[in-house]
Amino acid sequence: MPTDPQAYHPEARLLTLGDRFYDPVAAADFPETRLRFRNDRAAAQVGLASLDDGEWIAAFGRFDPLPGTLPQPLALRYHGHQFRSYNPDIGDGRGFTFAQLRDGRGRLMDLGTKGSGRTPWSRSGDGRLTLKGGVREILATEMLEALNVPTSRTLSIIETGEALERGDEPSPTRGAVMVRLNHSHVRIGTFQRLAYERDEESLRALVGYTLRNLYDEDSDDPVRLLDLVVGRTATLAARYMAAGFVHGVLNSDNINVTGESFDYGPWRFAPTWDPAFTAAYFDHQGLYAFGRQPEAIHWDVMQLAISLRQIAESDPLVEALDTFGDRYMAAVTEAILWRLGVVARDPTEDRALVQHVERALRTTGASIDRFYFDAFGGTLPDTYGKPWTEVRNALAPYAPRKDRSHPYWSGEPCSMLIDEVESIWSAIADRDDWSLLDAKVASIRAMGEALA
Known part of the structure; x- marks a missing residue:
């Protein structure tokens, strides 16, 4: 299978953890493999853009092993809190990791699947993905990448020729298999499983694997790991808010330890700054509502801290966890200034501007996307009246970080x-x-x- 020798750098680092962390599995044998989406921009970063469509389908529809990486797919084991209820009976139930590659920045990347068939963790599920689910994942990941949110990227969607029965879609509905490119599929729930089983040896091994392979740090220090995860996840929460994005299912098995958003189910973009806006029809209590996402992610990271208490002292873990709030406030300020297209000035002024923006969006019910489109570069049009006076005054001294010469600015805002x-x-x-x-x-x- 041809690959780009300058950009293709295969790895198999998962194998160093051993079989306590995964189960070897085989992909489903699909009746058809019809290529529907290939992300050559993402593929180029890991040396796979040169594959022709037949080779692409062999790799991402039939899962022929890629040269030099994992010899067979691995379904990862994990637990997790799902809507705050602990579930020890989960794991990769309709996906697996089947390759690891270095990207152009030298980062270790996983190629993982969704809809690739049953595994030991499928329970009563069929291990499949609907084509609609795959299309929605394309839209979510493309939009979040454009809005500067750390996210997995949808690499491939292949229609499988299967008719699936689903309770939340008109059925039968078309089946698909998806491949995502992600910095890691190690989740908070991966640590929770080991803590639940009181497997301290494996906990220590996973800490070392994560620090060395995902953070490039020669360390086995659980406190250092928690500190890094707190920083990454605070940034993720902040960028969700700046993007107006609602993930919908922020369970601890859906939060990875590199702070990348992934696994998109009932996601939505909020039309207005409504803290109570929810994405999942089954989130009856609004646990993962738009305005509660920072709290939800902080709670998930707390579960990581609790897991690490088996191999670390409590006080330094609590100290690291307690920095989440301040780091989130700094990150949301940075994220909103980025979306406004202005250069930061002074921490106090910057925070005041962000507070004015959040208040005006909330009280006026204005379109989030329309506002950021109109205000990009720091100048608010006259059509924004009296409720926006504080925003206009606060924006006045800010310099643009980029001009509006791109053709995008001559049209309408791109929403989702x-x-x-x-x-x-x-x-x-x-x-x-x-x-x-x-x-x-x-x-x-x-x-x-x-x-x-």
């Missing part, structure tokens, strides 16, 4: 609200028309160029 998501899917479901999806991905990437 639920009605458009459903329209894109309807065109595919009703007419097998992929043009709306293709056009949307192109417009999202244009926005990303304008913002970057």
Whole structure:
């Protein structure tokens, strides 16, 4: 299988952990493998963009092993709190990790799947993914990448020719298998499983693996790991808020230790700054509502701290955990200034500006995307009246970090609200028309160029 020798750097670091952490599995044998989406931009970063479509399907639809990396797929073991209830009976139930590669920055990256078949952790599930779920994952990851949110990237979607029965979609519905590119699939729940089983030896091994392979630190210090995870996850929470994004299922098995967002199910983008806005129809208590996401992620990181107490003293772990709030406040300030397209000035002034923006968005019910589009570069149009006076005054001394010369700024803001998501899917479901999806991905990437 041809790969780019300059960019293809295979690894198999997962194997150093041993079989206490995973189960070797085989991919499902799909009736069809019809390529629907290939992300050559992401593939180029790991030396895979040169694959032709047949080779691509062999790798990401049939899961022929990639040269020099894992010899077979591995379903990872983990536990997790799901809506604050502990579940010891989970793991990779419809996915696996089947390759590890270095990207252009030297980071260890996992190629993981969704919808690739049953594993020992599938329970009563069929191990499959709906095509609609795959399309929604493309839209989520492309949009978040453009909005500067650390996220997995959807590398491939292949339709499998299967008809699936689902309770939350009109059924039968079309099946697919997805491949994601992610910095890590080691989750907070991975640590929780080992703590639950009181396996201190494996806990220490996982700490060392994570620090060495995912943070490039020659250390086995659990406190150092927690401190790094607190920083990454505080940044993730902040960028969710700046993006107006609601993940929907911030369980501890859905938070990885590198602070990258991944595994998109009932996600939504909030049309307005409504702290109570929820994404999941089954989130009846609003546990993972838009405004509660920082709290939810902090709670998940607390579960990591509790797990690490088996191999570390409590006081330094608590000290590291207690920095989450301050780090989140600094990160959300930075994230909102980035989206406003202005250069930071002074921490006190910067925080005041962000508070004015959040208050005005909340009280006026203005469109989040429209506001950031109009205000990019630091100048608020006159159409924003009296409720925006404090924002306008606070913005006045700020210099733009980038001009508005990109063609994106001559059009309309790129949003990703639920009605458009459903329209894109309807065109595919009703007419097998992929043009709306293709056009949307192109417009999202244009926005990303304008913002970057």
